[in-house]
Amino acid sequence: MKKITIAIDGHSSTGKSTLAKQLAKELNYIYVDTGAMYRAVTLYAMQQGFISHDYFNEKELVANLQHIYLSFKFNEHLGFAEMFLNDENVEKAIRSIEVSGFVSKIAAVSEVRSKLVQQQKRYGIDKGVVMDGRDIGTVVFPDAELKIFMTASAEIRAKRRYLELLPSNPSVSFDEVLKNVTNRDAIDSTRKDSPLIIAPNAIVIDNSNLTKEEQFSKILDLATQAINA
Template identity: 55%
Template sequence: MKKITIAIDGFSSCGKSTMAKDLAREIGYIYIDSGAMYRAVTLYCLRHGLFHGDEVDTDRLKTALPHIDIAFKLNPETGKPQTYLDGALVEDDIRTLAVSSKVSIVAALGFVREAMVSLQQQMGREKGIVMDGRDIGTTVFPDAELKIFVTASPEIRAQRRYDELQAKGEKGSYEEILENVKERDRIDTSRAVSPLRKADDAIELDNSHMTISEQKEWLAARFRKAAGAE
């Protein structure tokens, strides 16, 4: 079976990361969370006072960006990768509503996307990877052998995000999260640089009403076909 590149794109809170992590673990591939990279940059901006309302101090960020270290390390207990920012574990910190409400602003900056895409392409040079994000199949790996585009209704995605925050004991109202989901959709699909869109050769997956096991089965079948196992 040949090694391939798997690109999973789609809207926020569709469960792309969980889906990609599980698939990578089951087939023995390396998982790269591109969204976590943009979230880490956003967290850096928040911690260093680079936000002024919904505007980013781009001059300071341009100066800092080459020195921001983003890395992934496997958690020995779960076997899943975790995000590190400048050597510190930030996996939970980058998933907060504060970061979620600002990440699309940072991700829309051309110089940030250019730096992250370059880093992602370096990570995926040897194939045998699963990467999820917003522009993996269109910009980062346009020649990926398997491209999946994941979608679900905003209401269902907001409920998933709300449940996730509740499980962590974090505050957040469903209405606020729903507005955040819709605003992120608007920004992601309308930005000038690498807007979120379904690649022409991507397979769409609407997981609004799918169980986790149904989703895994669906993905496994697409992987086997793309990798030449069927």
């Protein structure tokens, strides 16, 4: 059976990563969470004091990109690869609301995108890969055999993200999460370098009213059709 490249793009908090992990596991494909890569760079910028709520030293971040080493290491107990930043497991740290608040600004930096896109392209050389992000179908893999663009209303996405964050951060508010979601939408869609747009030939999936099971079944059918085409 031939292997293909599956590119999943879309707005924040649409469940891209969860879906991509499921799909990769079902197809026995490699899964790459590009959002985790940008989050890891964001965490590095925060740790080094390059970015805060009222400050962003883009030049210092760019000057230090050579000191950032990103890798994925498979966790057998979890069933997926975790994000490592300079050999430190940062999988939990990069999922915080604080990182979410800065990641779109970091991802808008052309030099950051260039560094990460080069690494992402290498992952897909042999196909058999599922990759999710913002520019997978437009920049990383414009020739992907299957392109999915996932979306949902901002309110529904914020509710999902809020419920996800609540157990580890009881003080987080829904309004704070909703503001983060809408701000990220604006930055992702208007940045000059690789803005979030629907790729040519992409299939748009609005999962506002879909269960995870319905969504997975629908996209697995699309993947099967693309593999057998």
